Amino acid sequence: MSTPVTTGFKDSAVKPGPPHKVVSAEEWQEARKKFLQKEKEYTRLRDELTRERMALPWEKVEKNYVFNSPEGKVTLSDLFDGRSQLIIQHFMFGPDEEIGCVGCSFAADSINGVLPHLEHHDVSLVVVSRAPLATLEAFRKRMGWHFKWVSSGESDFNYDYHVSFHPEELETGKVFYNYNVVENLPHNMEDLPGLSVFYKDENGDIYHTYSTYGRGGELQLATYNYLDIAPFGRNETNERGDLTSWVRHHDKYDEKGHVDNTGRYHKEKTPGSCCSED
Template identity: 40%
Template sequence: MPGTWLTESSTQEQIMTSHLTGTRDEWLKARLELLAAEKELTRRSDALARQRQALPWVRIDKDYRFDTDAGNATLADLFQGRSQLLIYHFMFGPEYAAGCPTCSSIADGFDGFAIHLAHHDVMLAAVSLAPLAKIQAYKRRMGWTFPWASSLGGDFNFDFDASYSETQQRDAGIEYNYRREPPMTPIPFTMGKESGDASPPVRNAIMSGTDVATYLRQRPGMSAFVHEDGVVYHTYSTYARGLDGLWGMYQWLDRAPKGRNETGMWWRRHDEYAAAAQSVAEPCCA
């Protein structure tokens, strides 16, 4: 329905919008109804957090090893003296030329959180299957400082459903997000690198410098651990849409007037927006 807006010159100009418009009183009535729903969601979220924390702890007896900036480390070492450890399973396989752009947009917030968590007895770190040298180079490119370890050569990523073998993917199918996925059918590269029409797996694979099948042998997730009386326990893992609450930009977009407003994969690594804007501005046939 049409709405009215005063321009800077104070002349009235009719603006067409497809969205409902109304008076301040109408807005307030609708906002109070929404507030009641938001409060109920908050209470439900609090209850889910308590249910999450009540999960049984599973003792970790396997000797997982990682390559870190400080050298070879055990899982217990990753806690760095804290009693709790949150690990983000960052999609960055040995064959990737760069880390997954979607994981990168999530990880952009880690440095800001990590300092606060570390002072609340919680360590935040990322783990990937890529070799440490690749991880270190990518961290420098992105300007990140949070701890990021390589699990290359070990079982950690595979045991926690963040990496899969080509045989699993092609012949047996994989177990991801607590569901069985059938063997993967080939996904061809049909879109150019700058095409917004490409599906996220295709576009992410291209932007990671690999083919789709190789890209999808890594998966995103997060896992929580606790270190108590000299024993490490696994307490929680979540994957796929379970990561939405950790993806800071979406929490903001969900509160923006047009919401997520997506027709495809629009985000890029934070150092790629300027180049993308430049390529759009340039004529196609210079």
Template identity: 35%
Template sequence: MKTPPVVSKDEWDAARERLLVKEKELTRARDALAAQRRRMPWLAVEEDYEFEGPRGRVRLVDLFEGRRQLVVYRAFFEPGVHGWPDHACVGCSMMADQMEDVSHLNARDTTLALVSRAPQPDIERLKARMGWKMPWYTLTDGFDADFDVDQWHGTNAFIRDGHRVFRTYFINGRGDEALGTAWAYLDMTALGRQEEWEDSPEGYPQTKPYEWWNWHDAYGDTAAPPAGEEQVRRAVDSGLLPG
């Protein structure tokens, strides 16, 4: 293994500053891409897809749990998949392990759910074993084929207008690598993070940054802690807010 040179602190700081320029370019490019996603045309979902849930049959619109947006990850946990019946596939399991508490997404009127062809008793057993708490439904029809996830994993985003459902975006392949955080999932949705700094079409819901942030067990408390200047500076440096 040929390692990089060992340098002084001043040289290291200078090298890091050079890379930081490129990192900020990447952050702004990612923000611009998310802005384009928010302007993607919508595709009406005409078929009334059904799933098996812990309490019986539900429709696609029910997966929203009353919220406006829905993100659906197709996880391969079913007969014929490596790991069955003890585990979902290795890649899908890594995705599930990286998914943070769904309450952060719920706070932005967005639901995250997984779908597979495994029966509900197997899904519930796996969730209990792995400590996963996200909603997970059983596919019962051609939803996976119709939304490009019958042969490979992928993540679809939907939005709801009453009982009408629209497909707004789709990420698969290596695009899934970036998913797992609330930011990444919100960035692929039609409404985005819904914060004032975002470049969104006129009339989209937006609030001040940090106004909705909270601990995952405290979203029932509307008095979220205010952010100080140091928190704002760190968020700019990390790319969560534009700098």
């Protein structure tokens, strides 16, 4: 889950009056021009980071990963679908779960619109999870997504790219994620989000060029980029200051319920029930 900047307002349903100084048009223009210089510095720095990212060394992929897809068994090479570049979204969706992580669903909502542009610019984008293919397909249909979604449940792919953890790893209290040792994850949190990027050359050799985890995937999350220019920003008001305070599957906003600290959505408990329903 991300930990973005918030407004500090505790009640997202009730906003106070203007929290900033109200000024004349001339003063507003001057303040905005001054801040524009910092925005330009950020843009130039982001451009430089992009150049440095593209210059990072690559590692050759030696293992033959096989996935379950609607077309049957496919390899990592097949996922390129005739293109030379492949972006994979690691979506938190374990083998025993029926619905996908709320945060990963939030990110996946940004894919439909960009997919045709990527595919016509030599880039394939595929979503990968450990859940069985039938479960993934049912959830994809419910959410109205059009991207390819394959199951890695019968391979080491998720574990090799450090987005899934064996129960015995979690029992130790330490897992390797986002290039660091992360301690004390909940024992039922066997998956975490990320993005991994690959290149396939004319000989069919595949190279791992980049992976990013945690907040590293926020640039691909369109809703956050809009919220970051809105008056109240992300306005995430729970104790953790993350998306579980408000984000829901896009077809669940009119229903009550909550999202726990592992990104799982729970329906509101029904009368006579002792707890929320999954």
